[in-house]
Amino acid sequence: MSAPILEIKQVYKLFGGLAANSDVSFQMEEGMILGLIGPNGAGKTTLFNCITGYYPPTRGEVLFQGKRLNGLEPDQVCKLGMARTWQKVRPLAKMTVLDNVMVGALCRTGSLKVARDIALEQLHVVKLEHKNGFLAGGLPIGERKKLEVARVLATKPTLLLLDEVMGGLNPAESDEIIQLILDLKKRGLTQMVIEHDMKAIMRISDRIVVLNSGAKLAEGLPQEIVSNKDVITAYLGDALE
Amino acid sequence: MIVFLQSLLSGVLVGGVYALIGIGLTIIFGVMRIINFAHGDLLMVGMYLTFFIFTLLGIDPFLSILVSIPLMFLLGAFLQKVFINRVLNALPQNQILLTIGLGLVMSNTAMLLFTSDYRILTTSYSSGSVSLGGLSISTPLLLSFLITAAITAFLYWFLLKTDIGQAIRATAQDRDAAQLMGINVKRMSVLATGLGAALAGTAGALISPTYYIYPQVGSAFTLKAFVIVVLGGMGSIIGATMGGIIIGVTESLAAVTPFIGSGLKEAVVFLLFLLVLLFRPAGLLGKSRM
C-alpha cells in the first residue's frame, strides 16, 4: 500500500463558539475515490474550505503528499496540485468557455498557446468543446458544472475535490458526470467527492466518510456504510424527513 | 489643559451632528446595501433649504427643520423610487457610480441656480456663547447638539419600538428573510432612503449657522460620513452614533495639535479610517448590525 496522498489529522473549525468541524481525521491513498457524505450542515463544504486554504483549521493539520498545508493560501494549494470545484458554480461569466478553462491552464504555464492546447484538451474530456466561444455566464447549469470540472482539470491536479458536481442535474447529465469521474480515476487521478445522490456515491466511491454535525460519524466501504446503523439514523433519517 | 477640554467639548458637540449624517448613511446602506455617495449633497440641499427659508421667510434655522425634514424625506423617497431602485441588483460599482452621478447633478444644479458664491447664514445668536465651568460653548453648536440628541433619541425609539422601525431593522439584517416574513421590502427601501435624506438634510440645517454654504460643500461630508459608518461598522446605528462622536473629537483635537493644525485635521480623520480598514475592517464594534 502506497503512502497517503492526503492526511487529515484532528481538524477542528470553529466559527465563534460553533464547531463546523470537530476532530475530523481520515486519509486518502493515491488513485482512490473517497466519497464524503452527510446531512445538510454536516460540515462537508467547510472541510473542503479548510483543506484548500480558504480558511485555516482552528486546530489540527492537513498534510498533502506529506507537506503541511496549514496557513497556505488557496492559490498555493492549487499550485501544489490540489484543486477543487464549487458547490455553487462560479463561472467567470463575461469570459468565454475556452477562456475560463485557459485561466485554469495558466496555473502551469505562461504561454497562452500552451494554455489554449491544455484547455481544448480538457474541454474535449468533458465534452464541451462545441461551446468554446460562448460566454460562460450564458450556459445552462449542466454545462456550467462540466465547465467547472474542465477548468480545475486544466490546473493539472493530482488530487481533485469535487463539491456536488451532480447537484441540480438531470439523470442523463448525472450519468455523464459519473462516467467522467470513473474515467478520470482510470487515468490515475485521486478524487474526493461530496455528493447527495446516494446511488451515485455508492457506485463511484472506493471508501466513504460520513460527517454529521461537524464530526466524523463513520468511515468504510460503501457496503459497510449502507448497513451502518448510526449512518442510517443520522443520514437517511434526515433524508427521509 | 483648558484648550484640551475646550476642544474635547466642541468635538463632542460637532460629533453629534456628524452622528446624524452617519446614521442616515448607515440606514440606507443597511436596508439596500448601497453606499450613497450623494449623501453630502443631500446635506448641501438641506443647507440651502434652511438658508432660503431663513432669508426669504425669516424662519429660524433650528425651527425650519420642521419644514425641511418632510421635504428632504420626499426628495430621498423620490431618488429611491426613480433612480436607486433600478440598480438594487446591479454591480456594486454601478450603484456607487449612480449615486456619484446623482450627487454631481445636485451640486452642479445648485451651482447653476445659486452660483458658487459662499453664503453665510447669520442669526442673532450666531456668534454667541455660553460659559460652562470656565469653558465657553458656542450657542448655535450647543443648540444643534441638543436638537441632534433629541432626534437621535427619537430615532432609536422609532427603530426599536415601532412596527415600521422594526421592519426596517429586519430588512437591514436579512432582506430575503424579511421578504419571506411578509415585510414590504420595497416600501422599506423607500422609507430608509427618505429617512436617510431627511437626516442628512437636518444635519445640513443644524450646521448652516456655523458653516459656509456653497454647492460643493457636500463632498467633504460624504467622505466623513463614510469614515463614520465604517468606523462604527457598516449598517450599525449605535456604531454610527459613536463613530460620529469619535470623528468629531479626533478632528477637534487634531486641529489644536502642533504640526497638524486645522488644515490637516481631515487628513488625520482619513488616516484613522485607513487604520480601521487595516486592523478592524468590520468596524470598531465588530459585526455589522443595526
Added chain:
Amino acid sequence: MLRARKPARGLAALPLVLAVVATILLCLFPAVVSSPYTLHVMILIFLSVVQGESWNVLGGYTGQYSVGHAAYFGMGAYVTIMLLQFKGIAPWYGMWAAVAAAIVLGLVIGSITFRLRGPYFVLASIAVAEIIRLVTLNWKEVTNGAEGILLSGVPPLKIGETVITDWSSKVPFYYAGLALAVLTILVNYAVQHSKLGYYFQAIREDQDAAHSLGIPLARYKNIALAISAFFTAWSGAFYGLYVGFVDPSTVQTVEVSVSIVLICIIGGIGTILGPVVGSLVLVPLAEALRSNLIADGLFALGLDPTSRTGLFLKENLAHAHVLIYGILVVVVILFMPDGVLGYVKAVTRKRATRTEAA
C-alpha cells in the same frame, strides 16, 4: 444565448489595419490643420485617452474600481513640475521620479486596501487621494500649497546638440500626447493578450474562483495597480507640462478621480476601445459647453438669445459641463451599463438577429 464570436483569421487583421491607418492620419493631422484650438482639443482627447486606458487596466480588466486616481495623476504632475521648477531637472528625467513615486504610493495603498473587497476598496482609494491632496495643500514649503506652481518654461528637448523641439507651439505637445495615447492603447492590448489579462479578468469576474485556480490575488491586483499608476502618473506629468501650472484643485480633487472613471464608464469598461470612445464623447462635449457652442447652436436653431431662457443658457451652459457629466453617468448606468460601445454592440446584435429571423 450570448455567443462571443471570434472573427475569422482574415478578419482579425481588419481592426489592426484600421488602427494603423488611424494612427498615420493622426500623425499627418497637424500638417493639415494648424488651428491652435483644434490642436488643443486633440491634445485634451489624447490626455483623456491616456487617463482612461490607464484606469482601465485596474478598473476595467481587474474590476478594482479606484475612485482615487487623482492621487497618481497629481503625483505625476506635481513631482515632475516641482523637480523642473525648483531643481531644474528636465521633465524627461523628472517624469521617471514621478512615476516611481506613484508606483510606490500605489503599492502602499494596494497592500492596505486589496485585502478589502467591494465598497471598502472604493472608499479607501478616495480616502488616500484626499490625504495626498490635504498634505499637498498644507505642506506649503515644498508644494506651494493652494497657490500651486507656475512653470516658467519647459527646456528644449535635445538629442546631442540637435534641438528636437523647444515646445513653443502646440505641435510638439500634440505628438507627445499622441505617442502616449498610442502607447497606453498598446499596453492595454498587450495586457489583454497575455496571461496578465486572463488573470486580471478572472479576478474581476470572481475572486474566490480565481484564487482556487492558482491566482495569487494580492500579487496580480498590485501588478494591475502598478501599471495603472505608472501611466496615470505619466498623464499627470504630461498635463502639468502642457498647462504649465499645477494646483491641488485642478489635479488632486475627487472630481478629477471621478472624471477619469467616467471616461471608461461612458465608453465601455474593460475594452480597449472604451476609453477612446469615452474621450471622443466627453472632451468635445465639455469643450462645446465651455466655448458656448451649444448655446450658439440653439440660437442658430431659432432660440431668441435675448429671451430669459436664452440669456440663462448663454450665461450658464459654460459652467454646466460637470452637471452634464452627472446626467450622463446616471443615464449610462441606468440605460447602458456596458457603456456606449456595449450599447452599440447590443443594438447591432439585436438588429442582426432580427434580420436573420426575417
